Amino acid sequence: MQFIVLITILHFAFADNVNSPSVIIIGAGPSGLAAGRKLYENGFAVTILEAENRIGGRVHxxxxxxxxxxxxxxxxxxxxxxxxxxxxxxxxxxxxxxxxxxxxxxxxxxxxxxxxxxxxxxxxxxxxxxxxxxxxxxxxxxxxxxxxxxxxxxxxxxxxxxxxxxxxxxxxxxxxxxxxxxxxxxxxxxxxxxxxxxxxxxxxxxxxxxGYKTILEILLKRFPTADKSFRLDKRIKVNTEVVEVIYEEDFSVALCADGSGYVADHIIFTPSLGVLKHQYKTLFRPPLSPRKAQVIEELGISAxxxxxxxxxxxxxxxxxxxxxxxxxxxxxxxxxxxxxxxxxxxxxxxxxxxxxxxxxxxxxxxxxxxxxxxxxxxxxxxxxxxxxxxxxxxxxxxxxxxxxxxxxxxxxxxxxWYSNPHFHGTYSYQTIIAREHFPESPNLVLAEPILNKRGIPRLQFAGEATHPYHYSTVHGAIETGFREADRLIKIYK
Ligand SMILES: Cc1cc2nc3c(=O)[nH]c(=O)nc-3n(C[C@H](O)[C@H](O)[C@H](O)COP(=O)(O)OP(=O)(O)OC[C@H]3O[C@@H](n4cnc5c(N)ncnc54)[C@H](O)[C@@H]3O)c2cc1C
Known part of the structure; x- marks a missing residue:
């Protein structure tokens, strides 16, 4: 019975072509939009789930x-x-x-x-x-x-x-x-x-x-001239807070606060380090590895x-x-x-x-x-x-x-930004303890994707805090969105 109820509310990521690999991007900030843009341009079936009632994240x-x-x-x-x-x-x-x-x-x-x-x-x-x-x-x-x-x-x-x-x-x-x-x-x-x-x-x-929102308009191809054939905006669902991320051997699922659920081949998670700190223990199934949990705890974000x-x-x-x-x-x-x-x-x-x-x-x-x-x-x-x-x-x-x-x-x-539960902070910073425990780069540990047994990523991480040296910035965030899109594009090529 439980299984039937779950099936009735699940959506499958939109696809123009049923053979397109599907990707759910959590978060429509700069990194999520950058990943969405590149994947959409490369024929992936993209769905972007955004908790706020607007796009842009920390660009507002x-x-x-x-x-x-x-x-x-x-x-x-x-x-x-x-x-x-x-x-x-x-x-x-x-x-x-x-x-x-x-x-x-x-x-x-x-x-x-x-x-x-x-x-x-x-x-x-x-x-x-x-x-x-x-x-x-x-x-x-x-x-x-x-x-x-x-x-x-x-x-x-x-x-x-x-x-x-x-x-x-x-x-x-x-x-x-x-x-x-x-x-x-x-x-x-x-x-x-x-x-x-x-x-x-x-x-x-x-x-x-x-306003900095200009970069969002550029990512969505609405500026300087609107490209009417580019409809990434139609793939964005605002007011859709993800409360559980499930990654399996062959697919991934995002369950939302409104009771809906989305299934896709891949999930790219882009919310802030602040959101991860507050929710990583309950958000992911199976739970994140101790290494990932540790770097989330040890990197810093204030406001x-x-x-x-x-x-x-x-x-x-x-x-x-x-x-x-x-x-x-x-x-x-x-x-x-x-x-x-x-x-x-x-x-x-x-x-x-x-x-x-x-x-x-x-x-x-x-x-x-x-x-x-x-x-x-x-x-x-x-x-x-x-x-x-x-x-x-x-x-x-x-x-x-x-x-x-x-x-x-x-x-x-x-x-x-600090009290809003969709951010819990303004931008991330490295700490002494994170640098000591992850000398190669704590931010790159945060960025490590979770792979299935065949080495295919089912859950990826983007967002400013996952950039090794441009963390805390919009340019860093966008680069990480492109990075995770490229990771998938490379696999399918
Ligand atoms: C006050 C302030 C000043 C800044 N000044 C500058 C500056 O001058 N120059 C500069 O380069 N950078 C600046 N930054 C930093 C820059 O804004 C961020 O680094 C960048 O926007 C981060 O982008 P992101 O995509 O990684 O994350 P975000 O922009 O946070 O996007 C993540 C998205 O995920 C959504 N989300 C969260 N939880 C969920 C959930 N459970 N389900 C679905 N969606 C969810 C959020 O609502 C958000 O839209 C500033 C930031 C702030 C707050």
């Missing part, structure tokens, strides 16, 4: 004010060896983000331009996203940066008490910055040496108000949050203004819980100290983006909207209230 551009803003991925990082850049370059959309964040101080005692530039250089010489630092395996990026920072400021300003003190105050700000690349809650959680590699070329290219504010008018400077980076003085840090006692405060840490920067948005003259990094991000996704806005306004007034009249925002949106 929304119309806000005059242009699209990105709650998830925002910049194309680099040019060489970057699949996003290669696909987009002929279209001439990308623009250099000329971000020059001025350091501003809570006591309004701002530094002159030349010292500001020197502090900027200090940051650049202390930290880069590229993890090629040749440090011992147990050194954290925090320990490494603090060491470089301290020796540099001693050497540069050891004889100038004021500059030395000012530079010391910037360390916390630099930490916040580094976290936006590392994606962790503390730089003491991530190794100094890791496999992440920057792509050569411009590291901060924006989409000129079109950042962007809060977009739209104002009734533009109150910040015009011209070449791009944004601010905030530095709290020691005295103001102490006063903060007294001056703004709302929202989460823990171990003397106040959530407003988690603001990394505020910057203007392309083609959006009345909107600002507020980036928070660090341990309060999960709280801030859920914090009462009014307290969140009041806190940001308190901070702006504190840092330069006498310069501008700052109105209450008329719109606000924010990300919820």
């Amino acid at each position: 551009s929304v119309k806000f004010g005059d242009a699209y803003v990105d709650l998830g991925a925002e910049w194309c990082h680099g040019e060489e060896d970057n699949i996003v850049y290669q696909m987009v370059r002929p279209l001439g959309i990308l623009r250099h983000s000329n971000y020059d964040y001025h350091l501003i101080f809570s006591d309004r005692n701002n530094v002159d331009e030349s010292f500001d530039n020197e502090l900027d250089e200090l940051y650049d010489s202390t930290y880069t996203a590229d993890g090629n630092r040749n440090q011992s395996i147990d050194t954290t990026v925090g320990e490494y940066c603090i060491r470089i920072f301290n020796s540099t400021i001693r050497e540069k300003w050891g004889d100038d008490k004021d500059k030395f003190r000012t530079a010391m105050m910037c360390l916390e700000t630099f930490h916040r910055y580094a976290l936006s690349d590392e994606g962790s809650f503390s730089w003491l959680d991530v190794p100094a040496t890791n496999d992440y590699r920057n792509c050569e070329g411009d590291l901060e290219q924006n989409w000129n108000g079109r 950042v949050i962007k809060v977009m504010l739209h104002f009734p008018w533009r109150w910040w400077p015009k011209g070449d203004f791009t944004g601010w980076t905030f530095v709290w003085t020691y005295e103001d840090k102490e006063m903060l819980p007294i001056e703004f006692p709302y929202g989460p405060i823990r171990h003397d840490q106040h959530w407003l100290r988690n603001i990394m920067s505020i910057y203007r948005l392309e083609q959006n003259p009345q909107a600002l983006s507020v980036w928070f990094t660090g341990e309060f991000v999960p709280d801030l996704e859920l914090l009462d909207e009014h307290i969140l806005i009041e806190g940001i306004l308190f901070m702006l007034n504190k840092f330069f209230g006498d310069l501008y009249f700052i109105p209450y925002p008329d719109k606000m949106i924010r990300g919820d």
Whole structure:
């Protein structure tokens, strides 16, 4: 009886040709769409199952004010060896983000331009996203940066008490910055040496108000002109959360929360490392190997949050203004819980100290983006909207209230990547323990497909966290989608 009930709800992956091998792709983020595109082009019967009510995953551009803003991925990082850049370059959309964040101080005692530039250089010489630092395996990026920072400021300003003190105050700000690349809650959680590699070329290219969603439109052949014969979009089922993945000797099955089930020759699993961490014990039948389980446990994923504010008018400077980076003085840090006692405060840490920067948005003259990094991000996704806005306004007034009249925002949106069960985080990072246990590459262990007795993959893994050195990025995610599609194409050729 149970068998009959199961059969009635099973779908077989769509096929134009009954002889086409069938593939279920779980997740319609960049990696899932990339895998889908390549397999579809090569005649595979593709079905993409997506839990959210939209495609794109951690690429989520929304119309806000005059242009699209990105709650998830925002910049194309680099040019060489970057699949996003290669696909987009002929279209001439990308623009250099000329971000020059001025350091501003809570006591309004701002530094002159030349010292500001020197502090900027200090940051650049202390930290880069590229993890090629040749440090011992147990050194954290925090320990490494603090060491470089301290020796540099001693050497540069050891004889100038004021500059030395000012530079010391910037360390916390630099930490916040580094976290936006590392994606962790503390730089003491991530190794100094890791496999992440920057792509050569411009590291901060924006989409000129079109949003990162442009890459999804390109993958689906809807942009720059719509190819009506290419109907991968018809193979995507949104609002379809997979709750169980079964891999057998000869076929694979995805069972969904709505009671439906899909059978295919292969499954490619693309949800985030955060989803795997929360669900790997219950999601897969038979259970994943201890090696796979271990790498899922040991790789890292935390979160950042962007809060977009739209104002009734533009109150910040015009011209070449791009944004601010905030530095709290020691005295103001102490006063903060007294001056703004709302929202989460823990171990003397106040959530407003988690603001990394505020910057203007392309083609959006009345909107600002507020980036928070660090341990309060999960709280801030859920914090009462009014307290969140009041806190940001308190901070702006504190840092330069006498310069501008700052109105209450008329719109606000924010990300919820950490609390959303379809993501459980923003982007992955390597940890000391994962690198120690899987020295060849923890990300490639995560990527290993599960093969049947004849060596045919029944369950494959794609997604940013499975890239050996472009993890945490969209270009990395897309490359892994193509990689898994190629794995199947090669078998059938
Ligand atoms: C705030 C933020 C800023 C970022 N900034 C940048 C940037 O500037 N540049 C850059 O290159 N990268 C950036 N990234 C990282 C980039 O967005 C990701 O690396 C990339 O989108 C990951 O793609 P993916 O396909 O691996 O995973 P995802 O995009 O997470 O796609 C996986 C899909 O699986 C779906 N799913 C989950 N569980 C299930 C289930 N059970 N059943 C069915 N479907 C499921 C999800 O809903 C999702 O759509 C940023 C990310 C965030 C969140």
